[in-house]
Amino acid sequence: MGNIGTIKDNRSEENVWKVCDYVKNHHPVVLDNCYCVFISNKDKVIPLWQQKSSQREDTLVIWDYHVIFIYKQSEKESLVYDLDTSLPFPCDFKTYFLEGIRSNQTLQPQFHRFFRVISAPMFLQTFASDRSHMLNEEGNYLHPPPTYQCIKTKECDNNISDFISMDPDVGVGMVKPLKDFVSFFHHS
Known part of the structure; x- marks a missing residue:
């Protein structure tokens, strides 16, 4: 994949x-x-393609993490809402997978992606972020933060690291390897 730096994803979780x-x-x-x-x-270090922030001809970006919204219409049809993609918005799951995620077969193991799938009601009930992950070493925001208040729950001000973690014993939702993620949202 050449020399590609990792881009810090700073807002996708709040957008979702x-x-x-x-x-x-x-x-x-x-x-x-x-x-x-x-x-x-x-x-x-997760590769995704068809990302607006890519400076490459092949549209590749390496994110530290990324967050998308999926509406599962039926067992065979789902729509992906990714505010950072150059694919249609929304995009049918099959197209998003084939063009944006792609197979792990050509990737070295350290680039294999995992997917923490959380129901929308559970995400709304449990997610909290104080935006500290959006700060650089000097304590300044890497990009201007959203103008609305930080998202928090009654129990917690910041648990974003639990959501980013792909350890199935941490946080909420189901952590799935690529094959299981695809079959959950798109039965052939």
Whole structure:
């Protein structure tokens, strides 16, 4: 893959939380068919393609983690909402997988992606971030933070690391390898 630095993903989790909140308030009947998906691995180096921030001809970006929203319409059809992709918005799951995620077969093992799949209601109930991961070593924001208040729960101000972790014994949701992730959202 050449010499590619890792890009810190700073807002996708809050964007997805806002989408979940919007669905809850405007389309509550479909909320149980909606999912938040954190993509990462133990080394926090995950390749994705068709990303707007890519400076490469092949549209590759290496994120430390990334978060997407998926609406599971049926066992065979799902829509992916990724605010950072150059693919259609929303994008059908099969296209997003083939063009944006791609197979692990050509990747070295340290780049294999894992997927923490969390139901939208559970994500809204449990996610909290004080935005400390958005700061550089000097304590300054890497990018301007959102203007709204930090997301927190009654119990917690910051648990984002539990969501980014791909340890199945940590946090909420189901951690899935690529094959299981694909079969969960798209039965052939």
